[in-house]
Amino acid sequence: MSYIFGYSSSSSSSSYYTRFSSATRITGLSGIDTDSLVQELMKAEMIPLNALYQKRTLLEWKRDAYREVINRLSGLKSSFFDIVNRSSYILSANAVKVMSAKTSSNAYLDVSAVSSAQEGVHKVKVIQVATGDTAVSKTSVSRRITGTVSENLNLSGKKILVNLDGVAKEITLEDYSLDENSSNYIVTRLQQSLDAAFGAGKIKVEFNSGELSIGTVGGATKVTVGNPTSGAESGLADLGFSPGDSNRIRLGDTLEKLQDKLDFDLEFNINGEVQFSINGKLITAKKTDTLSQVLDRINNTTEANVTIKYDEISDKFTLASKQLGEGDNLVVEDISGNFLEALGLAGDRVERIEGQDAKIIINGTQEVVRSSNQFTINGVTYNLKAAHPEDSDGDQVTIELDVNKAYENIKAFVDKYNELIDYLNKKLKEKYDRNYPPLTEAQKQQMKDSDIEKWEARAKTGLLQNDDILRKLVTSMRTAMYEPVEGVSLTMSDIGIGTTSYLDEGKLTINEEKLKKALRENPDEVAKLLNGVDPENKTYSRTATAEQRKSRYLKSGVFQRISDIVEDHISIYRDADGNKGILLVKAGMEGDSSYSDNLINDQLEEYDKRISALTEKLAEKEEYYYRRFAVLEQYLSAMNAQSAWLAMQFSQG
Numbered sequence: 001m002s003y004i005f006g007y008s009s010s011s012s013s014s015s016y017y018t019r020f021s022s023a024t025r026i027t028g029l030s031g032i033d034t035d036s037l038v039q040e041l042m043k044a045e046m047i048p049l050n051a052l053y054q055k056r057t058l059l060e061w062k063r064d065a066y067r068e069v070i071n072r073l074s075g076l077k078s079s080f081f082d083i084v085n086r087s088s089y090i091l092s093a094n095a096v097k098v099m100s101a102k103t104s105s106n107a108y109l110d111v112s113a114v115s116s117a118q119e120g121v122h123k124v125k126v127i128q129v130a131t132g133d134t135a136v137s138k139t140s141v142s143r144r145i146t147g148t149v150s151e152n153l154n155l156s157g158k159k160i161l162v163n164l165d166g167v168a169k170e171i172t173l174e175d176y177s178l179d180e181n182s183s184n185y186i187v188t189r190l191q192q193s194l195d196a197a198f199g200a201g202k203i204k205v206e207f208n209s210g211e212l213s214i215g216t217v218g219g220a221t222k223v224t225v226g227n228p229t230s231g232a233e234s235g236l237a238d239l240g241f242s243p244g245d246s247n248r249i250r251l252g253d254t255l256e257k258l259q260d261k262l263d264f265d266l267e268f269n270i271n272g273e274v275q276f277s278i279n280g281k282l283i284t285a286k287k288t289d290t291l292s293q294v295l296d297r298i299n300n301t302t303e304a305n306v307t308i309k310y311d312e313i314s315d316k317f318t319l320a321s322k323q324l325g326e327g328d329n330l331v332v333e334d335i336s337g338n339f340l341e342a343l344g345l346a347g348d349r350v351e352r353i354e355g356q357d358a359k360i361i362i363n364g365t366q367e368v369v370r371s372s373n374q375f376t377i378n379g380v381t382y383n384l385k386a387a388h389p390e391d392s393d394g395d396q397v398t399i400e401l402d403v404n405k406a407y408e409n410i411k412a413f414v415d416k417y418n419e420l421i422d423y424l425n426k427k428l429k430e431k432y433d434r435n436y437p438p439l440t441e442a443q444k445q446q447m448k449d450s451d452i453e454k455w456e457a458r459a460k461t462g463l464l465q466n467d468d469i470l471r472k473l474v475t476s477m478r479t480a481m482y483e484p485v486e487g488v489s490l491t492m493s494d495i496g497i498g499t500t501s502y503l504d505e506g507k508l509t510i511n512e513e514k515l516k517k518a519l520r521e522n523p524d525e526v527a528k529l530l531n532g533v534d535p536e537n538k539t540y541s542r543t544a545t546a547e548q549r550k551s552r553y554l555k556s557g558v559f560q561r562i563s564d565i566v567e568d569h570i571s572i573y574r575d576a577d578g579n580k581g582i583l584l585v586k587a588g589m590e591g592d593s594s595y596s597d598n599l600i601n602d603q604l605e606e607y608d609k610r611i612s613a614l615t616e617k618l619a620e621k622e623e624y625y626y627r628r629f630a631v632l633e634q635y636l637s638a639m640n641a642q643s644a645w646l647a648m649q650f651s652q653g
Helices: 033-044 047-081 180-198 289-297 403-429 441-445 451-458 468-482 512-521 523-531 544-556 558-570 582-587 599-652
Strands: 101-102 109-113 120-128 132-136 146-148 156-162 167-172 202-207 210-216 223-226 271-279 280-287 307-313 316-324 332-336 350-353 358-362 368-369 376-377 381-384 395-401
Touching: 047 132, 047 210, 047 358, 047 403, 047 582, 047 599, 109 120, 109 395, 132 523, 146 223, 156 180, 167 180, 180 202, 180 210, 210 223, 210 307, 280 289, 289 451, 289 544, 358 381, 403 468, 403 512, 468 558, 468 582, 523 558, 558 582, 582 599
Parallel strands: none
Antiparallel strands: 101 109, 101 395, 109 381, 120 358, 120 395, 132 316, 132 350, 146 210, 156 167, 156 223, 202 210, 271 280, 271 332, 307 316, 358 368, 376 381
8 A cells, every 4th residue: 555645756846745635626816826825734734644654664664674583583494493404404413413434435335324323443245235126128129120122123323311320321222123033132232331331240131021121230229211311312212111210119109100110019909098007006008198108107106116218229128116125026917908018028028137135244244134225224324336246345334423524513503693693683782863764755756766775774773672572582592502401411611612701792602622522522412412302392392381391491402492492483383372483473474474464564554544544634634725715716806806897997987
C-alpha cells in the first residue's frame, strides 16, 4: 500500500500538494489563488499524517534490521550447525577429535577414520572385492552390414564411403557382371580394396546365401558405410546397402528398427510391446521406444536395483546387480516378447557371473568378510577398489590423531562466532540520531538520489540500540561459553579459549599452543566440553519441557549450547506454546510463513489503518476548505460585478 502525503513531484522551489480528492475544480475566477491558499492550510493539517508515515517507516526499517540479524544467525547455523555441511559441522565428535587414516597405496583401498578409531599401524590385504550378480552377452549382438547384391550390376565410376573406427575413406568399385563366379569376384576385389585402404586383417567381406556382408576383425570395432562425399555416384544400392548401415547397433534406434540390426530376431507381442521382469519388477517397452529410452528405464527403476550398459567395442550388453555380495541378486525373465534374450541377457545366449563377498586380511591373521566394498571396523572405514596380487603383503594403514585439523575446525568456528558477536555488539551500541528522521515524499523531491541514500543510511543507524532481544541473545551466548559442563573436568580456560579483556564484549581468543596440547593429550574430554550432549536429551526439541531444556543445557558442550540458542531465535518450528523462534515471532524470515505473520507486520497493518483513516479525514478537510473559498469567491464575484456597474454609471453621467 502506498500513500501520497500532500506533495507533488514538482521541481519548483515551492511544493504543491496533491489533492486528496479527485474532483475537478475551477478556481480563481474572482482573482483569488484558491489552490495556493488551500495548499498552505493543508500543510499544517498534514503534519500528523507525515508523523504517522515516519513512525511506520522507522518500524519497517527496524523489522529489516531484525531480519539482517536472522540472516547472520542463519549463516552461523548453515556453516557449523547443519549436518548437511559435513566438512564444517562443528557438532560432530569428528570435528574436535579428528582421526586421520592413510594407506601406503591408494590403488587397492581407501581408508578414513572417525573419532572412535584408535591410533596405530595395520597391514591390510584385499583378497577379493565384492561384486554383484552379472549377466553378459555370450557373443556379439549386432548383425554385420548385410545386403542383397543387384543382379544387374553397373558399378563403373561408382564409389562408397567406408568409416572404420572414426577413419573414413572412399572405396572405388569395379564394373563386373553377376555369374556363377561373380560372388567370389566381388568378395575378392572388395576385400582387396578395403585392405588397401585400411590395412589387412581389419575388415572382412563375406558372401553367403545371396547376401554380401561386411564386418570387423582383428581388434577393429565399428564399420559404417555411406554415400561418397566427392560427388561420385554411389554404389551402395547396387550392393544392397543403405547409408548409415553399421555392424553396431545404435542406441537411438527404435526397437522396431533394431529387428533388422540385431543378430538375434527381436519379437514383440500382439500389442507391439515387450515385457520383461528384473528382480521381480515388470518393465514394459513399446516398439516405438528407442533402445536408449529402454536402457534408461531399466537403470532408473529403483526396485530392479540394476545397471545395464552396452559396450560398443565388445558389442555386448552387461546387466549387473547393484546389490553386492553372494546371494541370488539377479533374477531376469522375458514375460512377453524376447527383449532380454535378443540382447544376450537371457536363455542360452547369456553368460552368468555370480556375485561374491569382499574379503580382507588384517595384520596377516584377522579375516574379514563383508557383502559390500565399503564397511567400517573399529571406527575405520575401508573402501575396497581392487584385490592385491597373491604375492603382496597388502597395504600399510596408519591411524593417527590430527591435532592441526581439529585446531583449524575450532578456530574457524571461533572466527565466525566472533564476527557475529562483533556485529551484535555494534548494533546494540549504535546511537539513534533523531536529527535524521525518515524523509517525507516532499523532502525527497528536493534532494538528489545520492543524498537521499546517505540520509537514509544515517536514519537507519541505531534502530536496535540496547534492543532487549539482542542484549539477551548476546548475554546468553557469553554465559554459555563459560558455565561449566556437567561431567567434564575441563573448562574453556583450561584448553586455551577465553577473552583478553572486558572490552572484547564476549569475543573469544585462542591460545594455539595450549589448545593443541589439550587436543593432543585429552581429545575425548575436549570433545565433551565443546560438543558433547546430554545422553537423555540428545537432540534439540522445540517441545521439550523446562526440566529437559535445563538438563540438556547443563550437560551439553558449549558449541552445542550456542547451536540451541541460535535455534531458539530462528527456528521455523513451533514450541509447546505454538511459537516459532523469538526473532521470527518478532520480525519474520524470508521463505517462511512468519515473513508475513509476525508482530511487527501486525503493527504495520495498524499504522496502515490509521494512515488510511487520517487520509480520509484530510480529504474531507480539503473539501471543506474548497467549499468555504467557493462561497467567498461568489461574494467577491458579486461585489466585483456591482462595482463594475457603478463605475459604468458614473462614467456615463
